[in-house]
Amino acid sequence: MFDSANFKHRVGKAAYQREEARLREQLLNAQFDLHQQRGFPVLILIAGVEGAGKGETVNLLNEWMDPRHIHTHAFSEPSDEERERPANWRFWRALPPKGEIGIFFGAWHTLPIIRRVLGKIDEGEFSTAIGEIRRLEQMLCDEGVLLLKYWFHLSRDQQKKRLKALERDPEQSWRVTDTEWQYFDLYDRFIKICDPFLRRTSTGEAPWIVVPGAEPRYRALTVGRHLLAAIRERLDQPAPKLLADKTPPLPAPADRINLISSLTLDQPMTRPKYKTELEKWQGRLNRLSRDPRFKELSVVVVFEGNDSAGKGGAIRRVTGALDARCYGTVSVAAPTEEERAHPYLWRFWRQLPRHGRFAFFDRSWYGRVLVERIEGFCSEADWMRAYDEINDFEDALIRHGSVVVKFWLAISKQEQLKRFNERKAIPFKRFKITDEDWRNRKKWDVYEQAVCDMVDRTSTATAPWTLVEANNKLFARIKVLKTLCGALEQALDRVDRPKKAKRP
């Protein structure tokens, strides 16, 4: 990857000034159009060797364009806020919305490379990290992000010269610390790791662009020209046409026997028994939430289910057992404008709880493969790839040590009708029933199939779905509480065990 970048390049001062003036104007225009259209976000990753002009180039970009719409993030040591979330949380929260430009110093590639160079992970773990990076970037590209990855390169001699020059300059010497020299000693190993890394994470849609870093003017023009061409090309494209659909259909089952239809939805639970059980399980949940080990965990609970299946009521019985300071509930409706300007998982990433806390999702990211699938709010290709993306998302949560619990509350079609009619009749419940609920009801069978596909494709050993027979609300609530307590107990037990270090 670095063959071309090892040459000595030079751009004359006069030639540079002429081109810079033109480039600035064109970049500013492109940025303006980008902001007006709000068609896609631009995410620029800045990486490469020390002393190759990364900071200077980013400063220049901020100088050339309107800095109000450029959001620069340098990721070094994670904050305590960040440490208590999955590793990629900090990148997600910094993602630029459509129409804006984000610049990331040291994004998701940094840690795997450094750990591999220092020998802290082996080739297999490095491969796994590369696979994750490819899937993450693929997803961002599929969601419409223009992802530009610049790798600033210096040859070994160039780097040595550059570090020495910086040291001599009293204004710049702060840039060179022991870390820089320590990494320089590892130069050859660094290149040996990075060269294949760059190739293996270069895809058609997100190739690494290697920037020769030694000469400031050449470097600036290389990045400036490429950035301009990339934004302009995407801006001036006609609106994306419908793609040739390469997604095969999911099978239509040859009978009606499935995960949902096989449930016995009417389950016994008398009110007196319910009261005793409720007290028992709420008490247990409360004690679990006050367990000292709970401070090392976070819990993510998903409630999905038929309309009027009792999600809200079940959530209230759970939160009723908890200290209000240790949970948040997230009610998921149609996305806001800000949320629509980001990849669909963004609004869920931002709601992930810190350690020692619960997040209860009343509907969730599974909307992608339920309502969005059925109502055609996204294309078939979009919801088909979502199973994989959701599994990756939950896997990131679990590897971070979160507990993921997922409930599908199932009621029968008749029971739903009864509840709809009740809601219509009771004045203070009338707001709970809308025309949309009646429309959804007409699509009962396709929803049922979507639920079965969802469970089949996203129920994992570590984040299983629990199907809750919910014709009897009392039974459903107790099953929810019980399941949650069980999952939490298991997770607390794991806290005791010696943990593998998750971070270097």
Next chain:
Amino acid sequence: MFDSANFKHRVGKAAYQREEARLREQLLNAQFDLHQQRGFPVLILIAGVEGAGKGETVNLLNEWMDPRHIHTHAFSEPSDEERERPANWRFWRALPPKGEIGIFFGAWHTLPIIRRVLGKIDEGEFSTAIGEIRRLEQMLCDEGVLLLKYWFHLSRDQQKKRLKALERDPEQSWRVTDTEWQYFDLYDRFIKICDPFLRRTSTGEAPWIVVPGAEPRYRALTVGRHLLAAIRERLDQPAPKLLADKTPPLPAPADRINLISSLTLDQPMTRPKYKTELEKWQGRLNRLSRDPRFKELSVVVVFEGNDSAGKGGAIRRVTGALDARCYGTVSVAAPTEEERAHPYLWRFWRQLPRHGRFAFFDRSWYGRVLVERIEGFCSEADWMRAYDEINDFEDALIRHGSVVVKFWLAISKQEQLKRFNERKAIPFKRFKITDEDWRNRKKWDVYEQAVCDMVDRTSTATAPWTLVEANNKLFARIKVLKTLCGALEQALDRVDRPKKAKRP
């Protein structure tokens, strides 16, 4: 993945017969249309547990449709032909062309799963294998293959019952050997490995379809209906439109200093010196090719270069040193009709040499990122993804133990003009110069940039590009011979070292 498939399904005989008659007709029609259109190949992967009706279903498909256009391949122990090529060679040679249906029993997923179940590879190696499978299948889908993956499932009890029933049946008992019972003992471990495997290799374009295998009629209808829907959906689509181009441009360098322009193309080599050197290196190459260790290697040599740079002459000086039985030369021109009916790498896979043999490619798969890029024979998205695909392809060769040597023969624009004019003037060389050569010459600069991008993105530690200064043909030929001898010597040295087992 298996939740839904564990249910007991049944389709009545009468209902089955009614539907089967209709399904057969529709499948046959779809197959006919597929064959007429020749728009895409259909590749069906058949996998899953023993005794779940895989063979019966494939027989049924052959019965229902026209078997002349269905190509069924069962992959078990590799043949010696196959053993001497990279592991995926046997799948590539069996790929169906556009308009045909291929059925693979036990494709690329089988070996990683079995090795993981038996504990022969660890989780990291399994992850690496999963990454490779995803990239291979992604490439097939990008190339237009309709990839359908059916996983035949039985619950533990169902499998036991089924194996016993087969054993009792004198006509069927041959199906059940010790291997089947041995795998049955591993049922739980098998499921524990396969469940996440299926999820991690299910993408939007190539999801696994789990088929409940216990009841023959239900199973048959599930596969038949899905196959019909999938082929029909793709057939009836309007011709794929131009996609929204998500590929960013590659950078236009800010000066003319690059890998090619920095070469000193005129290199000294007198004819007397050439004669001595030629004899010396041809002799050495010949001895290397007769080294007993060479029987464990194969050598793939790529010659690319400017028009009239002397590729053919260089190849003849190399082959002149070799026994005609130990090499083949492949002259790559525009693809044939058969080749166009396959993914672009197919025609190169089929030419891979056995052990103890050389293959010399006069032009190669790099056409994708050279002539096809520049002439617009494929889309930008196609050639941009090709760097990654080519790296994967060569990586497969190298992991198999092949030696990959790549030459770019570079001449100056003036030297080319001189040679073109000479060719025009000499009657027996006139056939070597066409209008196309003159047209290509006009695009000198864009070709030069494409060559630099190619070298930067595909020159690896294990398969590096060698740039050959070729204004002086004599010098070029000697450099080619020397480089080849060097690469071969290194590879032979590696044969001596204790090897890791490449196959179980």
